[in-house]
Amino acid sequence: MDATTRIEQALAAAIDHVVPGCPPRLAEAVRHSVFPGGARVRPRLCLAVAAACGSKDYAAADAVAAAIELLHCASLVHDDLPCFDDSPLRRGVPSVHRAFGEPLAVLAGDALIILAFEHLARSIPSERLGPLLLTVSGSVGMPFGITAGQAWECEPTVSVEEYHRTKTGSLFAAATAAGAQVAGADADAWRVVGDRIGEAYQVADDLRDVAASAQEVGKPVGRDALLNRPSAAGELGIDGAIERLRGLMKGAIDAIPPCPGAEQLAEVLMAESRHIMPKNLAQRAA
Amino acid sequence: MDATTRIEQALAAAIDHVVPGCPPRLAEAVRHSVFPGGARVRPRLCLAVAAACGSKDYAAADAVAAAIELLHCASLVHDDLPCFDDSPLRRGVPSVHRAFGEPLAVLAGDALIILAFEHLARSIPSERLGPLLLTVSGSVGMPFGITAGQAWECEPTVSVEEYHRTKTGSLFAAATAAGAQVAGADADAWRVVGDRIGEAYQVADDLRDVAASAQEVGKPVGRDALLNRPSAAGELGIDGAIERLRGLMKGAIDAIPPCPGAEQLAEVLMAESRHIMPKNLAQRAA
Numbered sequence: 001m002d003a004t005t006r007i008e009q010a011l012a013a014a015i016d017h018v019v020p021g022c023p024p025r026l027a028e029a030v031r032h033s034v035f036p037g038g039a040r041v042r043p044r045l046c047l048a049v050a051a052a053c054g055s056k057d058y059a060a061a062d063a064v065a066a067a068i069e070l071l072h073c074a075s076l077v078h079d080d081l082p083c084f085d086d087s088p089l090r091r092g093v094p095s096v097h098r099a100f101g102e103p104l105a106v107l108a109g110d111a112l113i114i115l116a117f118e119h120l121a122r123s124i125p126s127e128r129l130g131p132l133l134l135t136v137s138g139s140v141g142m143p144f145g146i147t148a149g150q151a152w153e154c155e156p157t158v159s160v161e162e163y164h165r166t167k168t169g170s171l172f173a174a175a176t177a178a179g180a181q182v183a184g185a186d187a188d189a190w191r192v193v194g195d196r197i198g199e200a201y202q203v204a205d206d207l208r209d210v211a212a213s214a215q216e217v218g219k220p221v222g223r224d225a226l227l228n229r230p231s232a233a234g235e236l237g238i239d240g241a242i243e244r245l246r247g248l249m250k251g252a253i254d255a256i257p258p259c260p261g262a263e264q265l266a267e268v269l270m271a272e273s274r275h276i277m278p279k280n281l282a283q284r285a286a
Numbered sequence: 287m288d289a290t291t292r293i294e295q296a297l298a299a300a301i302d303h304v305v306p307g308c309p310p311r312l313a314e315a316v317r318h319s320v321f322p323g324g325a326r327v328r329p330r331l332c333l334a335v336a337a338a339c340g341s342k343d344y345a346a347a348d349a350v351a352a353a354i355e356l357l358h359c360a361s362l363v364h365d366d367l368p369c370f371d372d373s374p375l376r377r378g379v380p381s382v383h384r385a386f387g388e389p390l391a392v393l394a395g396d397a398l399i400i401l402a403f404e405h406l407a408r409s410i411p412s413e414r415l416g417p418l419l420l421t422v423s424g425s426v427g428m429p430f431g432i433t434a435g436q437a438w439e440c441e442p443t444v445s446v447e448e449y450h451r452t453k454t455g456s457l458f459a460a461a462t463a464a465g466a467q468v469a470g471a472d473a474d475a476w477r478v479v480g481d482r483i484g485e486a487y488q489v490a491d492d493l494r495d496v497a498a499s500a501q502e503v504g505k506p507v508g509r510d511a512l513l514n515r516p517s518a519a520g521e522l523g524i525d526g527a528i529e530r531l532r533g534l535m536k537g538a539i540d541a542i543p544p545c546p547g548a549e550q551l552a553e554v555l556m557a558e559s560r561h562i563m564p565k566n567l568a569q570r571a572a
């Protein structure tokens with residue numbers, strides 16, 4: 001079964017497990033938050049690292065990948081709220097608060113966070129559960145997870161590196177570290193790979209915000225400048241940001257620790273680095 | 287050390303662990319969400335059950351009690367948001383969104399949920415972590431936890447029993463079930479004790495909302511009728527609700543499973559049932 005099918009099935013299974021008996025509109029809002037998905041970059045990365053490290057426990061890898069994606073979806077739902085981005089669209093359809101109202105958007109985000117941890121507890125063998133849970137919780141909580149990253153927007157000053165490392169990089173680092181942990185490999189050695197890929201995605205996102213169309217992105221563009229948020233494209237210019245993105249992906253590949261599937265993983269990441277460049281900038285970047 | 291001191295110290299330790307390096311205002315908002323606390327009813331109940339079941343692992347009991355209180359605090363912060371109760375006050379001081387703004391209130395709630403699970407993963411021995419985590423996550427998530435309970439407010443119809451059991455009872459049931467689990471006792475046998483106490487507290491809260499002063503409660507009163515929420519006092523009248531409260535607490539005591547500290551626990555619960563009655567109704571209830 002390919003990675004995408006495994007991820008969609010794992011997400012559906014996690015949600016199906018908790019839906020019977022649930023308030024129907026909350027269940028609908030939760031499904032709307034998760035399906036249809038975006039590129040599923042973090043869970044794909046997690047599965048790719050687990051495979052590169054030789055993991056044969058597919059159920060555990062799928063559960064970790066799903067938990068990471070559920071947390072990512074939760075963060076999108078809350079980031080779209082009126083008090084943050086007030087985004088009317090997400091992945092080309094109405095954002096959760098536009099489709100279901102603000103109360104259900106707050107609750108769907110909460111429910112997704114809880115479900116991620118519950119799903120890990122249900123799926124991971126006890127001897128691996130604690131360390132995996134700490135990897136995942138650290139990537140979303142305080143002080144260096146995505147919640148903290150989002151909270152840097154509420155501070156009078158913030159370094160763009162700190163902001164991006166926490167808001168975006170942390171969950172990518174967890175995807176690689178947890179993928180390695182599932183296989184019994186050293187989590188810390190894999191963190192830097194995810195860190196760099198996460199930073200590359202953040203740069204790609206910044207570029208898309210200044211250079212792509214809303215149709216391509218599936219949400220409004222030009223928001224970073226409007227909301228005065230730190231942006232690599234704003235800071236380095238478009239060409240500088242493209243160069244940075246390529247350097248980061250090369251750095252991620254160079255950092256792959258020795259493992260049975262290192263070469264294949266490098267190829268996956270090279271394909272990914274072409275894929276994430278906004279379409280109308282791809283030629284400029286070549 | 288008495289239960290209250292243990293709980294305050296466990297909460298402080300959980301938060302202190304994740305604050306260094308955190309955005310300062312998020313850290314402040316999280317502390318504001320948790321300190322000074324309310325009655326800490328759920329964690330006290332959890333510790334009382336762990337003790338009644340003969341638990342000697344004080345660190346694990348403290349961690350579970352703290353996790354349950356962190357989740358309770360998270361739910362208060364989100365319930366106070368403008369899209370729900372829009373409450374200006376909580377525990378006699380400004381609610382988190384009034385003190386720190388809505389973005390930090392959303393994020394503080396998220397961070398507290400994550401911290402609860404992280405704290406369990408850090409504190410509970412691996413052989414007990416999975417089952418304890420499922421008890422706790424089930425009490426806050428879908429389909430029957432407090433998040434689902436809150437979401438029943440967004441449905442066109444809801445039974446008052448289902449609403450209260452999920453919105454309030456579930457976390458009380460987790461407090462007793464998890465307290466028993468820490469001691470290696472059967473979680474399910476203890477659930478009904480927490481269920482009934484939770485329902486009693488909900489009735490007491492409804493009574494307070496119609497019959498107490500804002501000063502006594504530390505938040506605005508008369509909100510249930512204003513917001514057209516299910517209320518035992520509205521449904522049964524004040525005398526009927528008082529009778530129901532007393533019946534529920536008696537039912538909780540009758541349901542205590544055989545355990546080394548059953549008698550002492552019964553005394554604790556009897557004292558509690560006097561304590562939770564709104565002051566100006568205590569005489570009417572006697």
